[in-house]
Amino acid sequence: MSAVEVAVIGAGLMGAATAWALGRRGVSAALFEAREFGHTAGSSHGSARIYRRAYPDPLYLRMTGLAGELWRELELAAGASVLSTTGGLDFGRRRDPAAIAARLAEAGVPHELIPASEALRRWTGFAFDGPVTYHPEAGVVDADLAVRSMMSEAARAGVPASASTPVRRIEPLAGGGVRLHLATGGSQVAGRVVVAAGAWMSDVLGGLTPLPELTVTQQQAFHFPRRDPNTEWPVFVYKGDDTASYGLPGGRDGGPGGAIKVAEHAEGSVTTGDSRDGVVSPASRARVTDYVRRRLPGLVPEPFAEASCLYTKTANEDFVLDRVGDVVVCSPCSGHGAKFAPLIGEIAADLAMGKTPFDPRFTLAAHGVPASLS
Ligand SMILES: Cc1cc2nc3c(=O)[nH]c(=O)nc-3n(C[C@H](O)[C@H](O)[C@H](O)COP(=O)(O)OP(=O)(O)OC[C@H]3O[C@@H](n4cnc5c(N)ncnc54)[C@H](O)[C@@H]3O)c2cc1C
Secondary structure (H helix, E strand, C coil), X not given: CCCEEEEEEXXXXXXXXXXXXXXXXXXXXXXXXXXCCCCCCCCCCCCCEEECCCCCCHHHHHHHHHXXXXXXXXXXXXXXXXXXXXXXXXXXXXXXXXXXXXXHHHCCCCCEEECHHHHHHHCCCCCCXXXXXXXXXXXXXXXXXXXXXXXXXXXXXXXXXXXXXXXEEEEECCCCCEEEEECCCCXXXXXXXXXXXXXXXXXXXXXXXXXXXXXXXXXXXXXXXECCCCCCCCEEEEECCCCEEEEEECHHHHCCCCCEEEEECCCCEECCCCCCCCCCCHHHHHHHHHHHHHXXXXXCCCCCEEEEEEEEECCCCCCEEEEECCEEEEECCCCCCHHHHHXXXXXXXXXXXXXCCCCHHHCCHHHCCCCCCC
16 A cells, blocks of 8 residues: 555544545545444444533533534535534533533523523423523534545545454554554555544554553443424433433434433443443433433333443543654543544644644643653
8 A cells, every 4th residue: 555644543433534634635644444334333323412512611612613613514515414403401400500501601602591490381301490501503413424424525535444454553663654554464654643443542552652541431322202203302411419311312213203312421331342242231221211201201211222332531531632753642532522523533633734732631641641652
């Protein structure tokens, strides 16, 4: 294979976004994916991820705006409806709707802080017992379609992608650049490599660069039928004294009746990319079903579908987006990365092309590890 400026490892949301960003800039690049495209063993499969502007943290809030613009650019380029707008609700005492509303106000994001009595009239599927923050820009990203669209735009810009081609080892070259040793035989020389390998990040890097502790957990989500298919269902984040949950229209995965995907934002069982069992936790199913019974009267409290997925978490849930030598570490999961994918692609491409990190909080140093090649 002829040498490229940048190689990308992983065709989940982040690798696909990086390939798209590099392709748009006319950078010679190539992407390698260990499994078939669109597989369900990582973090980016399925038809629904929350896109929301509501973040208590001003850095992420600003990033949602930048990502939102890029999602619309992708839709225009690919002619695909990747982000459907539904509006979003934040509620529960620990979610602190008033504080969220204040952050949205500071950032100039349209929103309303609504008392429970009015919210109950507007969204009849919910049993609110306190104030609710509503913002209309929130919605649902179709993750499968987003990956496919970014990959096809990358391909159109001349970035080849190889499926079923695991990268076994990254070898730094004496004169600069790297050689990727491919499990299928052969190798690829590149000026820089972006590693967007999700739960397999540590395996792919193989100790080449130091990493903060990345904890991989298996999570699950459940699809609950709507009692009335005409009820309006915004995406939502709930954090109360009983539990922390989120929900969203499930898209294709929600079946023809438009079931709502509901999950808990919980610890999950610690695993690895290769050893996870894919078995949905009965305890989580019971907790989420109980939540639906108590708090979401517009849903039938019996899931008709369920799926498991992997989080790759840093200790403080901040992303790792940094470069060490010719290696870019791109680990934006922690359960909330999907909404930022096209922005993460731009950031990873910037790092590969020599720009300084997007924000000091995402550097390896900020995560407590030295940024040097081992
Ligand atoms: C249940 C669940 C719900 C979520 N909900 C939301 C949400 O509502 N909103 C939101 O913003 N975010 C959400 N997220 C987070 C979001 O989905 C992730 O941040 C995102 O999918 C991470 O993508 P990734 O590309 O980093 O990882 P992945 O999608 O796992 O991609 C990594 C890829 O690297 C490949 N790979 C691994 N090793 C190699 C190798 N040696 N060679 C080549 N390729 C390799 C893998 O096969 C894989 O395809 C959720 C995550 C989960 C699990």
